[in-house]
Amino acid sequence: MKPSLSPQQYKAMQEAISTGEKIQRTYPTLPLEWKEGRTFLELIEQYQLTGVYKKSAAFLQRALTYTVRGNQDAAGGICYPGVYAPEVCDEIARQHMSERGTRCYITKTGIFGLGETQQRAIRKKGGTQSYNQRKGIHNLTSEEKRVFATQRGYAALRDKSGLFGHSKRERAAWRKKGLAAIQNRSPRERQIAARKGIETRGQKVWSDAEKAYVTAQAAKPKYQMGSRVNITRLAEAVNNKFYAGKPIRTAFAIGRALAKQRENSRLEKLAVHEE
Numbered sequence: 001m002k003p004s005l006s007p008q009q010y011k012a013m014q015e016a017i018s019t020g021e022k023i024q025r026t027y028p029t030l031p032l033e034w035k036e037g038r039t040f041l042e043l044i045e046q047y048q049l050t051g052v053y054k055k056s057a058a059f060l061q062r063a064l065t066y067t068v069r070g071n072q073d074a075a076g077g078i079c080y081p082g083v084y085a086p087e088v089c090d091e092i093a094r095q096h097m098s099e100r101g102t103r104c105y106i107t108k109t110g111i112f113g114l115g116e117t118q119q120r121a122i123r124k125k126g127g128t129q130s131y132n133q134r135k136g137i138h139n140l141t142s143e144e145k146r147v148f149a150t151q152r153g154y155a156a157l158r159d160k161s162g163l164f165g166h167s168k169r170e171r172a173a174w175r176k177k178g179l180a181a182i183q184n185r186s187p188r189e190r191q192i193a194a195r196k197g198i199e200t201r202g203q204k205v206w207s208d209a210e211k212a213y214v215t216a217q218a219a220k221p222k223y224q225m226g227s228r229v230n231i232t233r234l235a236e237a238v239n240n241k242f243y244a245g246k247p248i249r250t251a252f253a254i255g256r257a258l259a260k261q262r263e264n265s266r267l268e269k270l271a272v273h274e275e
Contacts, residue, residue, distance in 0.1 A: 012059075014077040019053060020066025021080050031068045031083040035092055039100070040064045098161055131196060204248050206257065214238060214257055231255045 005013065023030065030043055040061045044050060049060050069089050070082030082089070104110040111119055130136045137145060156162040163171060182190065195205050217237060218229045231251040238249045 016059060016062040017066050017071045017077040019055070019060070019063035020071070021078060022053075023049070023063060024067045024080070024083065030064075034064070034068060035084070037096075037099070039096055204243075207242075210238065210242055210249075211257065211261070213241065214254060215261055218258055229255075229258060231258070 027047060030047065033043060033046075034040065038046070041057060043064065044057050044060050049055075050057055053060065053063075055063075066082075068083050069086060070080050071077065072079055084092070104112050111122060114122070137148070140148065156164050163174075166174075185193070214234065217223055217234055223230050223234050223237075231254040235249050235251045235254045238254065239245055239247055243249070
């Protein structure tokens with residue numbers, strides 16, 4: 001379901017669609033220049049579009065998106081065909097992003113012109129905002145994320161871009177750096193990161209009440225099956241109590257939770273014994 005727009009947002013969208021159509025008619029060579037490598041910002045400056053249309057560069061970038069893609073949604077204003085097919089536009093946009101990122105990396109401009117600490121702070125801030133506002137990847141379902149990641153991964157492998165555009169030694173160095181960053185976090189920070197990861201995958205974080213319930217019920221005779229716990233029956237009981245009967249917790253998840261609790265109990269007893 002598409003998010004509803006406010007009257008101001010809807011008006012701005014209609015104006016961008018209309019402006020995109022005017023640019024398409026007035027500057028027929030502009031889309032070709034975009035395809036050949038010039039960015040929207042460069043074209044706005046080259047054709048002095050801010051002066052021609054009395055609009056900001058940010059607005060004109062949205063309008064140029066409609067110039068090359070067209071508009072097929074009658075509810076959004078006038079309909080007109082794009083200069084290029086959607087899949088062609090997507091590929092050109094990816095090439096622009098890759099080239100701009102490489103250029104910034106080589107010239108040490110943009111985020112690459114900042115120190116490592118500043119870069120990390122900016123990425124963390126942007127990632128946290130996207131997560132809290134459910135934007136970008138965080139607005140997709142678990143299945144959509146899997147499909148997106150698979151498609152992008154195969155495309156990167158095919159084109160030797162992204163991580164696959166670097167040597168094995170460089171990739172190994174990045175993995176080592178990533179592991180060091182995780183190890184430098186406090187136990188509480190790791191716990192918060194793990195919780196966010198679970199929620200991002202569309203899964204439910206175990207509450208303390210759930211854990212206590214599973215532990216208590218597992219010891220009761222009705223959930224015993226010889227020397228083992230009937231995890232299928234226990235999963236059904238957990239789902240009935242905490243999720244109104246929805247199949248949130250599987251038998252496998254219950255089994256893992258019990259195994260983890262037993263391991264934690266064993267480690268605690270061992271620590272007490274050593275003291």
